[in-house]
Amino acid sequence: MTSRYGSLAVFLLLAVLAAAAGASFEAGEWYFVKAVKPSWAPPVWLIAPAWAIAYVCAALAAWKVWMSEHYDRLGAMAWWLTLLALNVLWSFLFFGLHRPGWAWPVLVLAIVLAIVCTLKFKQLSGAAAGLMMPYLAWIAFLCALNLAIWTVNGGILARVLL
Numbered sequence: 523m524t525s526r527y528g529s530l531a532v533f534l535l536l537a538v539l540a541a542a543a544g545a546s547f548e549a550g551e552w553y554f555v556k557a558v559k560p561s562w563a564p565p566v567w568l569i570a571p572a573w574a575i576a577y578v579c580a581a582l583a584a585w586k587v588w589m590s591e592h593y594d595r596l597g598a599m600a601w602w603l604t605l606l607a608l609n610v611l612w613s614f615l616f617f618g619l620h621r622p623g624w625a626w627p628v629l630v631l632a633i634v635l636a637i638v639c640t641l642k643f644k645q646l647s648g649a650a651a652g653l654m655m656p657y658l659a660w661i662a663f664l665c666a667l668n669l670a671i672w673t674v675n676g677g678i679l680a681r682v683l684l
Contacts, residue, residue: 536584544610576657586647598646601642602639633665
């Protein structure tokens with residue numbers, strides 16, 4: 523029983539560490555607050571709770587896969603850990619360096635890897651695959667938002683998309 527909930531604590535801790543690392547890159551006064559955003563951009567106060575829900579669901583998904591004790595679970599965990607790293611990298615590029623054009627391909631890659639991860643999870647636990655859906659939806663939304671912010675603030679795609 524202890525190892526069951528101990529492993530849950532580890533996955534939640536990994537998600538919290540990734541969230542804390544990503545949140546450590548402050549946007550600065552001008553960046554996300556003053557940048558031109560599309561009308562469908564969520565209010566700033568909604569970003570942290572949305573990330574929290576996505577991370578908790580992803581951590582629960584990883585835990586479900588871990589608890590399957592299937593021999594393929596380590597491969598699935600590698601995909602999951604890579605997603606956490608990509609989240610931190612995206613935050614660094616988007617908020618830390620103020621480079622939405624560099625950050626956008628990272629989110630595109632994260633979506634691809636999240637789909638692969640979800641498919642790997644599905645092989646081991648259908649519930650885990652379902653728990654990945656809020657995470658996948660959130661990063662897909664962020665990918666669209668990142669592209670829109672980059673475009674309306676003069677990114678190279680502005681000439682093509684606007």
